[in-house]
Amino acid sequence: MHEKKVNSISFDVSFVKHIDDGFNFGQIIDELSKNLLDKKLVTKEYPQAVKDREIKFPTGLPTNPVGVAIPHTDPKYVINNAVSVAVLKKPIEMTVMGTTNEKVEISIIFLLSLAQSNKQLNILKRIMSVVQDQDLLQSFALASNDEITRQVRKAILEEL
């Protein structure tokens, strides 16, 4: 409806985190949200909104061998588009998108902070292509945050 083109999406090395063993989903979202809140990219309700929404609408993707989740929430909690990446030392169990009880082990979380205007962005499509690139995702476990940043930027931000 609105042809407003918003080509801005925040992403740099501060949006990438390796997460140690022992963190649950909520703690991982809190961890990633700190940076988003610091940079005023999301509202203070955002972390809880993501957690609540994950319960109602799970986002685990049964990709193999690296399970990926793409949590996100209502655009009203997002001030500006951003993508954050968590690489988990040990996978956590999450629910498969579109199901209530199918489980999948998740090793990488792409936290999508999408404002309404994002509809015109191709960012999601590009993230999906990353989700399907298992070789790339497998390399994340041992890659530095800088290297992951470079790869994600290349994959999803280059042409924006």
Add this chain to the structure above:
Amino acid sequence: MANNKKNILFVCATGIATSTVVAEKTMDFLHENGLDADYVQTNVASLPEYDKNDADLIVATTEVPYETGIPVIRALPLITGIGADKVLDDIKKEIEK
């Protein structure tokens, strides 16, 4: 004959995120196959507003906990890439009906 375009309802939790990806992939596929359809994206909570007169097919990345009388195809494979061809084929069959 070709004027009788089918209507697809792309559904996800917000109506803007995964449904966008699924809609683009589906429409690209249909066009490549010489087919066309009208479509809208919506969030799953508004589905009870729809019935058979509004859409011929629902393509959803969420569960569809309502009985709308509209056939539902699960779109998760279009997000993961695993089994995507089968889903696109199922959609094609519905559109060609």
